[in-house]
Amino acid sequence: MYDVKQIREEFPILSREVYGKPLVYLDNGATAQKPRCVIERVAELYRTENANIHRGVHYLSERCTELYEDARRTVAEALGTPDSGEVVFTAGATAAINTVAYSFCEKFLAEGDNVVVSEMEHHSNIVPWQMMCERKGAELRVLPFDDEGRLCVEMLEELLDERTKVVAVTQASNTLGTMPNLRPIIDKAHAVGAVVMVDGCQGFVHSEVNVRELDCDFYAFSSHKLYGPNGVGVLYGKRRWLEEMPPFLGGGDMVRKVTFEKTTYADLPLKFEAGTANYIDAIGLAEAIKFLRTLDRKEVLAHEKALLDYATEQLGRIEGLRIYGTTPDKCSIVSFNVEGVHNFDLGSVLDRSGVAIRTGAHCADPVMAHYGVQGMARASFALYNTMEEVDALVKAVQKAVRMLK
Numbered sequence: 001m002y003d004v005k006q007i008r009e010e011f012p013i014l015s016r017e018v019y020g021k022p023l024v025y026l027d028n029g030a031t032a033q034k035p036r037c038v039i040e041r042v043a044e045l046y047r048t049e050n051a052n053i054h055r056g057v058h059y060l061s062e063r064c065t066e067l068y069e070d071a072r073r074t075v076a077e078a079l080g081t082p083d084s085g086e087v088v089f090t091a092g093a094t095a096a097i098n099t100v101a102y103s104f105c106e107k108f109l110a111e112g113d114n115v116v117v118s119e120m121e122h123h124s125n126i127v128p129w130q131m132m133c134e135r136k137g138a139e140l141r142v143l144p145f146d147d148e149g150r151l152c153v154e155m156l157e158e159l160l161d162e163r164t165k166v167v168a169v170t171q172a173s174n175t176l177g178t179m180p181n182l183r184p185i186i187d188k189a190h191a192v193g194a195v196v197m198v199d200g201c202q203g204f205v206h207s208e209v210n211v212r213e214l215d216c217d218f219y220a221f222s223s224h225k226l227y228g229p230n231g232v233g234v235l236y237g238k239r240r241w242l243e244e245m246p247p248f249l250g251g252g253d254m255v256r257k258v259t260f261e262k263t264t265y266a267d268l269p270l271k272f273e274a275g276t277a278n279y280i281d282a283i284g285l286a287e288a289i290k291f292l293r294t295l296d297r298k299e300v301l302a303h304e305k306a307l308l309d310y311a312t313e314q315l316g317r318i319e320g321l322r323i324y325g326t327t328p329d330k331c332s333i334v335s336f337n338v339e340g341v342h343n344f345d346l347g348s349v350l351d352r353s354g355v356a357i358r359t360g361a362h363c364a365d366p367v368m369a370h371y372g373v374q375g376m377a378r379a380s381f382a383l384y385n386t387m388e389e390v391d392a393l394v395k396a397v398q399k400a401v402r403m404l405k
Contacts, residue, residue, distance in 0.1 A: 002296070002299040002303050004303065004386055007383060007384050008386075010035040010037070011034070011035055011036070012036055012039070013025070013033050013034075014033065014384060018354050018356075019351075019352055019353075019354060021353060021354030023356065024353075024354050024355040024356065024389045024393065024396075025356050025382075025385075026355060026356055026357050026379040026393060027356045027357055027358050027378075027380060028225075028381060028385075029174055029202065029333055029358065029362075029378060029380030030358050031224045031225060031230065032224065032225055032226065032227045032382055033227070033382075033384070034227055034228070034229070034288070035227055035288070037287055038228060038288050041284055042280060042281065045064075045067075045284075046280065049063055049064060052064070052276060052279075053065040053068050053277060053279045054270075065279075067279070070283075071283045071285060071286035072084045072087050072282070074289055075087050075234055075285065075289065078289050079211045079219065079234075079236050080212050080213065081211055081212055083239060084269075085268040085269050086237055086238065086269070088235040088236075088237065088242075088268075089232060089233070089277060090232070090233045090234065090235050090273075091232065091233060091278065092222045092224075092231070092233035093124065093200075093201045093221055094222075095233060096221075096233050097124055097125055097168075097197065097199065098128045098248070099235055099272060100218045100220075100235065100237065101128035101129055101131070102248050103246055104165075104195065104218075104241065104245050105132040105165070105166070106246060107246060109132060109165050110137075110138070111136060111137035111138065112137065112139075112163060113136070113165045114133075114138055114139040114140070114159075114161070114163050114164050114165070115132070115133055115139070115140055115141070115164070115165060115166045115167075116141045116143055116164060116166070116167045116189075117129055117140065117141075117142060117143070117167075117168045117169070118142070118143045118145065118151055118170065119143065119145050119366050120170060120173045120176060120178060120364070120366075121199065121364070121366070122170065122201070122363050123363040123365070125168050125169075125199045126168075126366070141159045142159075142366075143155060143156055143169075144370075145178070147370075147371075148326050149324065149325035149326060149327050150178065150327050153180065153181065153184055153185060156184075156185060156189075157188060160189065161192060162192055164192050164193075164194040165194055165195070166194055166196075167189040167194050167196045168197040168199070169185055170198070170201075170202070170203070171203025171207070171209075172201075172202035172207070172330075172333075173202070173333075173364075174201065174202050174333070174362055174363070175324070175333070175335050175364045175378065176324055176327075176330065176333070177202075177308075177325050177330035177331045177333035177334070177335075178325055178327050178329075179203065179207065179330060182214060182216070186214065190215070195218065196217050197217065197218040197220070198218065198219045200221040201220070201222050201225055202225070202333070203221075203331075204221040205225055205226055205331075205382075206301070206304060206331035206332060207331070208297060208301075217241055218235065218236065218237045218241070219235075220233065220234065220235050220236075221234055222234075223281060223282075227291065228281070228284055228288035229280075229281035230281070231278055231281050232282050232285055234285075235272070239268065242269070242271070242272070247271055247272060247274065248272060249272075249274035249275070250263075250274055251275045252274065252275055252276070253270055253273055253274060253275065253277065254270055254272065254273060304331070304332040304381055304382070304383065305332065306387075307332055307386075307390060308330070308333075308334065308381060310387055311334050311390045311393065311394070314391070315393075315394060315397065318397060318398060319401075320338050320339035320340065320341075320401070321337070321339075322338075322339070323335070323336045324336065324371055324376060333378065333379075333380045333381075334381075335376040335377065335378040336377055336378075336379075337373060337376055337377065338397070338400075338401055338405075340405050341400065341401060341404045343359040343360070343377045345400070345404050346359065346400050346404065349399065349403060350377075350397065350400060353399065355392055355393055355396045357377055357378060357379050357393075358377075358380070359375055359376070360375045360376075361374070362375075379393055
């Protein structure tokens with residue numbers, strides 16, 4: 001049986017108050033809170049084991065190197081790849097996507113080619129491709145979604161041709177919660193010789209992932225949304241492509257030999273890890289993954305689905321409230337507006353009630369444009385949220401509506 005009360009005890013911040021009221025933290029789509037084991041592991045590393053990795057011959061350096069590479073293997077296992085050389089640590093998911101956009105497109109994108117992105121992408125999976133298309137004289141094409149929030153996969157074939165080099169798509173929309181069926185997208189992209197970049201920032205948190213079974217070419221996610229430390233992310237890439245792509249950044253650790261005549265590069269994955277790695281937080285990410293392994297994944301997802309369904313039902317009863325993204329397979333994200341109430345004002349009133357949500361465009365301006373709004377209120381649920389917190393959200397929204405309309 002899923003014991004959410006016991007799980008909450010592992011997250012120290014959830015016991016605090018804000019403005020004299022119990023914290024109801026529903027901004028997990030922006031960043032998740034950290035379990036005690038992650039907080040303590042990171043602190044312990046700084047207290048007792050901190051030293052720069054890979055090049056030291058002393059005990060602490062060798063110990064941190066071992067822990068860092070163990071973390072890489074933990075992440076690889078969580079992703080479903082037996083090859084840890086396909087796992088690159090980055091500064092975050094944005095850095096991971098930029099690495100692919102710049103490195104892959106530098107070699108493989110030419111004038112007259114095209115890149116396909118979906119309309120529901122986070123800016124981080126739009127702007128890097130847009131920049132490279134502008135730089136290379138390529139075309140950026142957009143796969144739309146409908147008003148329900150369903151990605152129009154049936155229109156993909158109209159956008160693909162022999163000049164398509166990349167298809168970039170989210171596994172789960174950070175705004176709508178939509179989780180598109182990636183299988184036909186990947187298959188159709190591969191049929192014309194294109195590679196697929198999957199933004200897994202929300203998907204990795206709210207679904208079961210195996211990149212080998214998915215057969216995507218690249219996959220990115222961030223630690224801080226997966227209950228791990230901030231400042232570190234992951235890029236998975238098929239070895240074939242990572243071997244062929246040039247490095248994105250130059251500097252220490254990513255080189256084999258440097259001369260003024262020529263520099264040779266390190267083997268994967270270090271070829272894409274220039275400079276001093278954020279080894280402490282990478283080890284902290286592995287600790288978060290180990291924590292998640294102590295929970296039954298199916299029970300976690302069922303709990304999040306129950307929260308989503310209850311919140312959708314209760315919020316839907318509020319007059320003038322519209323929920324954006326209503327596909328049946330969405331993850332535990334609810335974005336909404338109330339007629340006559342600005343989302344920022346709504347979020348501010350909720351904050352004074354102890355309820356933390358996100359307001360604004362959510363780094364998804366094209367989604368806002370699709371619905372003709374400037375912003376939305378967003379409640380995003382995590383494995384530690386409760387039905388009582390959904391009630392607190394609904395009560396706070398009702399109060400805000402009475403105050404602001």
